Amino acid sequence: MAPPPGHCLLLLCALGTFALNRFARGQKNSTLIFTRENTIRSCSCSADVRDCDYSLANLMCSCKTVLPFAVEQTSYNGRLTIWFTDTSALGRLLNFTLVQDLKLSLCSTNTLPTEYLAICGLKRLRINTEAKHPFPEQSLLVHSGADGDSKGKPRLLHKGWQTCMYISFLDTALFNRDSSLRSYSIENVASIAHNFPDFSYFKTFPMPSNKSYVVTFIY
Numbered sequence: 001m002a003p004p005p006g007h008c009l010l011l012l013c014a015l016g017t018f019a020l021n022r023f024a025r026g027q028k029n030s031t032l033i034f035t036r037e038n039t040i041r042s043c044s045c046s047a048d049v050r051d052c053d054y055s056l057a058n059l060m061c062s063c064k065t066v067l068p069f070a071v072e073q074t075s076y077n078g079r080l081t082i083w084f085t086d087t088s089a090l091g092r093l094l095n096f097t098l099v100q101d102l103k104l105s106l107c108s109t110n111t112l113p114t115e116y117l118a119i120c121g122l123k124r125l126r127i128n129t130e131a132k133h134p135f136p137e138q139s140l141l142v143h144s145g146a147d148g149d150s151k152g153k154p155r156l157l158h159k160g161w162q163t164c165m166y167i168s169f170l171d172t173a174l175f176n177r178d179s180s181l182r183s184y185s186i187e188n189v190a191s192i193a194h195n196f197p198d199f200s201y202f203k204t205f206p207m208p209s210n211k212s213y214v215v216t217f218i219y
């Protein structure tokens with residue numbers, strides 16, 4: 001005996017809802033952090049927001065104000081976007097963190113000093129300096145190594161800086177330039193502290209020296 005059509009519809013509906021839920025869960029929100037007038041807002045966004053449009057972000061994303069120490073987390077899953085206005089704020093948010101997909105937008109006309117940001121596991125970097133130069137967004141593929149597994153799950157992000165194999169140094173003065181983004185990588189670096197004595201901060205940051213790293217300079 002065939003079930004009455006109403007049941008069919010109900011079943012279809014249920015299936016549809018199930019599929020929709022799966023779809024919504026499959027689409028991961030990205031993290032947006034912005035600093036403004038000494039406050040830090042951390043947002044979860046399901047869609048891209050025009051860079052440096054603070055009110056739009058507050059409207060479209062789910063945002064909360066966070067205390068400075070609360071954002072000193074060491075790893076980010078998924079896409080991370082940071083809107084910043086000065087080097088110190090950016091350093092506090094990003095220095096020595098683990099992130100694979102990063103977008104940085106300078107939202108001021110400030111000239112930034114040369115300082116290096118150390119980032120672990122960076123695969124894709126996007127830069128926007130629209131507030132300063134009328135340039136289109138720039139993009140750089142840093143590495144496509146298999147630090148995470150094939151499904152894009154960043155396994156590495158659960159381990160911490162100590163196990164970092166891909167280290168990027170980003171020169172913050174790159175935001176001042178009107179030239180395009182450049183990078184070079186050095187593979188099989190045996191010891192960071194030994195090979196890059198200028199980066200004195202590795203002396204205060206203990207790293208196992210008997211493994212090899214891929215070091216990328218972005219400038």
Ligand SMILES: *[C@@H]1O[C@H](CO)[C@@H](O)[C@H](O)[C@H]1NC(C)=O
Nearest residue numbers: 029044045046047060061062
């Ligand atoms: C994803 O972002 C939307 C706003 O764009 C928000 O309402 C929702 O709570 C976020 N979901 C998660 C899991 O954070």
Ligand SMILES: *[C@@H]1O[C@H](CO)[C@@H](O)[C@H](O)[C@H]1NC(C)=O
Nearest residue numbers: 087091092095115116117201
């Ligand atoms: C990142 O941390 C190192 C070591 O503490 C420091 O020398 C460097 O200036 C910091 N970079 C930024 C952009 O704050």
Ligand SMILES: *[C@@H]1O[C@H](CO)[C@@H](O)[C@H](O)[C@H]1NC(C)=O
Nearest residue numbers: 190206207208209210211212
């Ligand atoms: C690296 O050195 C540490 C301490 O010197 C040692 O415990 C560890 O087994 C070494 N790892 C490798 C892969 O050789």
